[in-house]
Amino acid sequence: MFSDDLKRLIDQGLLRTISDRERTAQEKFISPLAHVNINRTECINFASNDYLGLSASPILTKAAEEALKSFPFGAGASRLLSGGTMLHALLEETAARFKCSESALVFNSGYQANVSCIAALARDGDVIFSDELNHASIVDGCRLSKAKKRIYRHCDADHLAALIKEEKSGNKFVVTDTVFSMDGDIAPVNNLYTLCKSLSNTILYLDDAHGTGVLGGGRGALAHFGLRPEPWIVQMGTFSKALGSFGAFVAGSREVINWLINTARGLIYSTALPPGVIAASLAAITTIAKDSSFNVKLWQNHKKAVEGISEAGFKIICKETPILAVTVGDIAETLAFSDKLWQRHIYAPAIRPPTVKTPRLRITVSAAHSDEDIYALIQAVNDCR
Numbered sequence: 001m002f003s004d005d006l007k008r009l010i011d012q013g014l015l016r017t018i019s020d021r022e023r024t025a026q027e028k029f030i031s032p033l034a035h036v037n038i039n040r041t042e043c044i045n046f047a048s049n050d051y052l053g054l055s056a057s058p059i060l061t062k063a064a065e066e067a068l069k070s071f072p073f074g075a076g077a078s079r080l081l082s083g084g085t086m087l088h089a090l091l092e093e094t095a096a097r098f099k100c101s102e103s104a105l106v107f108n109s110g111y112q113a114n115v116s117c118i119a120a121l122a123r124d125g126d127v128i129f130s131d132e133l134n135h136a137s138i139v140d141g142c143r144l145s146k147a148k149k150r151i152y153r154h155c156d157a158d159h160l161a162a163l164i165k166e167e168k169s170g171n172k173f174v175v176t177d178t179v180f181s182m183d184g185d186i187a188p189v190n191n192l193y194t195l196c197k198s199l200s201n202t203i204l205y206l207d208d209a210h211g212t213g214v215l216g217g218g219r220g221a222l223a224h225f226g227l228r229p230e231p232w233i234v235q236m237g238t239f240s241k242a243l244g245s246f247g248a249f250v251a252g253s254r255e256v257i258n259w260l261i262n263t264a265r266g267l268i269y270s271t272a273l274p275p276g277v278i279a280a281s282l283a284a285i286t287t288i289a290k291d292s293s294f295n296v297k298l299w300q301n302h303k304k305a306v307e308g309i310s311e312a313g314f315k316i317i318c319k320e321t322p323i324l325a326v327t328v329g330d331i332a333e334t335l336a337f338s339d340k341l342w343q344r345h346i347y348a349p350a351i352r353p354p355t356v357k358t359p360r361l362r363i364t365v366s367a368a369h370s371d372e373d374i375y376a377l378i379q380a381v382n383d384c385r
């Protein structure tokens with residue numbers, strides 16, 4: 001049934017395959033996520049979203065171990081039944097405080113948060129305005145919502161304002177990634193904020209998956225732009241990326257969170273996250289709230305990588321975040337470049353359509369990388385020119 005379509009993907013160089021990690025010879029490495037062992041090749045990993053290197057931190061593993069002494073491994077039920085623990089509630093309080101928000105709600109993943117919350121908040125008769133490059137989970141949330149959808153040009157607040165003017169009725173929802181996961185650029189959150197503030201019945205929904213722990217000293221996109229949360233702003237953040245754990249949260253007004261508790265299907269109809277995972281997320285967010293060293297190291301590594309790749313003559317789509325999308329040619333050339341890097345023990349995968357319109361290498365920098373790792377990347381990029 002699918003063989004012809006799979007063959008077409010192979011012919012176009014677009015077949016996706018999974019490369020799972022093997023165990024690393026850990027004694028040789030600082031962080032098991034900064035170095036990976038795939039297909040029996042040990043590589044420096046520039047393909048993770050573990051921006052602060054927390055996923056391998058004993059801070060998280062110890063917290064999870066401690067939780068398992070008091071709670072069972074599995075949650076056993078959804079939050080609305082018996083799946084939550086005091087750790088879930090504490091994590092929500094901590095996430096709300098971290099985002100300076102009134103309230104927060106934990107979701108099982110960022111994908112589930114976006115799909116559930118957008119569909120629950122934007123209802124029949126409402127209008128969603130979505131950036132054309134928003135993450136697939138936002139796109140799917142919009143598809144599930146009964147609201148009308150309008151797509152605005154990427155990061156174009158003027159186009160957004162023009163579309164908003166055309167819509168005379170219904171609540172309005174402006175939805176955007178704060179950091180775009182494949183281009184690494186930052187949404188003009190300041191302009192979106194000003195626009196939404198000037199309107200009535202308008203919610204600004206920020207997917208801060210790649211901003212949390214990274215931008216604004218770690219607090220995220222609002223802090224990056226010097227903005228404070230408002231009752232009409234909803235912030236989604238993930239524990240799965242810079243926080244090194246798993247799951248997500250939505251922070252907003254108490255009213256919004258109460259509405260989500262009553263209507264977000266991904267919360268209501270799915271088993272809660274296990275207490276060990278919640279404890280690790282709690283340890284991560286507590287750590288970065290008081291210790292900026294991970295964030296500082298991330299940006300030091302980012303600066304070195306940007307300088308090195310630029311000096312080698314390559315174009316980075318956006319240099320403002322740890323997601324460095326480097327264009328090296330068409331699909332075949334990008335795959336070949338990634339392969340050459342691989343042979344030099346650098347893992348930086350090619351990202352191709354349909355995930356993106358134009359192929360690129362996606363190089364992500366982490367605080368877990370040592371100076372030697374970053375120099376090895378720059379050396380390899382120079383060798384492959």
Ligand code: PLP
Pocket residue numbers: 109110111112114135137177179181207209210238239240247248
């Ligand atoms: N939003 C954005 C912008 C993302 O890049 C991702 C993950 O890739 C998600 C949401 C989904 O988050 P999670 O991996 O926790 O499901």
